[in-house]
Amino acid sequence: MPSSAAPAPQPHPQQPQPQRWDDRRIEVILGNLLRSGVLLPAAVVLSGACVYLSRHAHEPADYRIFRGEPSEFRTIAGVIHSVLNGRGRGLIQLGLLLLIATPIARVAFSIVGFAIERDRMYVAFTLIVLAILLYSLLGSGLGV
Amino acid sequence: MTIMEFTAVVAIVSFVAGLLGSLTGLGGGVVLVPLLTLLFHVDIRYAIGASLVSVIATSSGAAAAYVKEGFSNIRIGMFLEIATTFGALLGAFLATRIPTSALAIIFGAVLLYSAYLSRKPRPLDQRNLPPDPLATRLRMNGSFPDLAGPRSYNVQHVPTGFSLMFGAGALSGLLGIGSGAVKVLAMDQAMRIPFKVSTTTSNFMIGVTAAASAGVYLSRGYVDPGLAMPVMLGVLVGSLLGSRILVKAETKSLRLVFSVVILVLGLQMLYKGFWGKI
Numbered sequence: 001m002p003s004s005a006a007p008a009p010q011p012h013p014q015q016p017q018p019q020r021w022d023d024r025r026i027e028v029i030l031g032n033l034l035r036s037g038v039l040l041p042a043a044v045v046l047s048g049a050c051v052y053l054s055r056h057a058h059e060p061a062d063y064r065i066f067r068g069e070p071s072e073f074r075t076i077a078g079v080i081h082s083v084l085n086g087r088g089r090g091l092i093q094l095g096l097l098l099l100i101a102t103p104i105a106r107v108a109f110s111i112v113g114f115a116i117e118r119d120r121m122y123v124a125f126t127l128i129v130l131a132i133l134l135y136s137l138l139g140s141g142l143g144v
Numbered sequence: 145m146t147i148m149e150f151t152a153v154v155a156i157v158s159f160v161a162g163l164l165g166s167l168t169g170l171g172g173g174v175v176l177v178p179l180l181t182l183l184f185h186v187d188i189r190y191a192i193g194a195s196l197v198s199v200i201a202t203s204s205g206a207a208a209a210y211v212k213e214g215f216s217n218i219r220i221g222m223f224l225e226i227a228t229t230f231g232a233l234l235g236a237f238l239a240t241r242i243p244t245s246a247l248a249i250i251f252g253a254v255l256l257y258s259a260y261l262s263r264k265p266r267p268l269d270q271r272n273l274p275p276d277p278l279a280t281r282l283r284m285n286g287s288f289p290d291l292a293g294p295r296s297y298n299v300q301h302v303p304t305g306f307s308l309m310f311g312a313g314a315l316s317g318l319l320g321i322g323s324g325a326v327k328v329l330a331m332d333q334a335m336r337i338p339f340k341v342s343t344t345t346s347n348f349m350i351g352v353t354a355a356a357s358a359g360v361y362l363s364r365g366y367v368d369p370g371l372a373m374p375v376m377l378g379v380l381v382g383s384l385l386g387s388r389i390l391v392k393a394e395t396k397s398l399r400l401v402f403s404v405v406i407l408v409l410g411l412q413m414l415y416k417g418f419w420g421k422i
Contacts, residue, residue: 042377045377048369049374058148059146059147063185068366069368073369088369092373096369097362099201100362103354119283132226132230133356136233136236136359137359
């Protein structure tokens with residue numbers, strides 16, 4: 001049901017109701033995107049966990065001292081390389097990268113959604129958010 | 145503890161944190177970092193990295209459920225994300241530069257504040273507030289399905305909300321949490337958004353905010369796969385379960401229990417921070 005059917009407490013005819021039906025459809029598509037964007041990473045992390053645990057289950061766990069991760073778990077290229085070498089933790093890291101990509105994909109998709117609604121103001125807002133996200137990812141050295 | 149035992153116990157604790165965090169709307173991340181550092185003696189930097197990743201999973205998972213119900217407002221979310229992502233970027237850069245004892249103290253303060261906030265009665269949902277010119281220009285007013293059919297609302301005090309959201313983003317980037325407490329302050333108290341809309345919209349935003357700092361954390365080696373795996377999976381399953389119950393559940397007594405847990409964890413973090421045990 002389109003939510004524009006709501007009776008407004010203070011009708012203000014000077015401002016037309018935004019196209020809620022389109023909002024609604026975008027929201028449903030977003031919901032599906034988010035669902036697959038969390039199930040796929042979870043599946044990848046889980047399969048990585050199986051490999052990792054089957055090999056290291058009986059070793060001692062120790063996270064008391066911070067050492068920082070080796071470069072194979074810190075960069076996109078390193079993660080892909082370690083996945084190709086069949087490493088479980090590489091696969092987990094790949095799943096986490098996919099997880100981080102989901103909200104970014106959502107923001108990118110919202111730009112299309114707002115553009116279809118011809119809402120220029122929100123296309124601009126969304127572009128700003130996307131720019132900050134991309135700067136954070138590329139500016140932090142993850143891509144190297 | 146062997147890796148197998150460690151993974152299993154951390155997954156269970158994360159599941160409970162995710163479930164309670166989702167049910168109470170206070171977020172699971174806020175208890176995860178103290179639990180990992182105090183209970184499992186994990187270095188706070190690893191704990192923050194793992195928590196941040198789980199925050200993204202929670203947000204995407206819960207938002208997938210909420211968005212379809214028509215509670216969240218994507219315009220409010222996107223506008224405020226400008227503030228939270230800027231803040232998150234700043235927070236993540238700060239986190240790599242300040243000592244861990246300072247992180248623990250800030251964390252303790254945020255926990256105490258969250259506990260206080262969760263005991264305060266929620267401001268009554270606004271009814272019939274006049275439309276605010278700026279919010280109207282920004283097309284933020286909307287409606288959501290209530291028990292008695294769709295209900296509309298008018299958003300208030302946009303600049304205050306925006307500034308508070310910058311702070312929420314900075315805390316999220318600094319501590320690897322969703323900053324639910326500050327978001328409640330911004331969206332419920334300042335902007336007077338109805339509770340269901342503010343909860344679901346902030347859930348929707350948290351993932352984007354966390355993604356802005358996750359890149360920095362990953363590239364600095366704060367995200368350990370062996371630790372992040374049980375945390376992320378546990379929190380995800382717990383919060384998905386919680387978001388299915390949220391629409392019906394009465395969460396008063398749960399909030400009481402959870403706020404006591406938060407209070408105790410906050411005091412412990414302050415103690416550890418001030419006495420340099422972290």
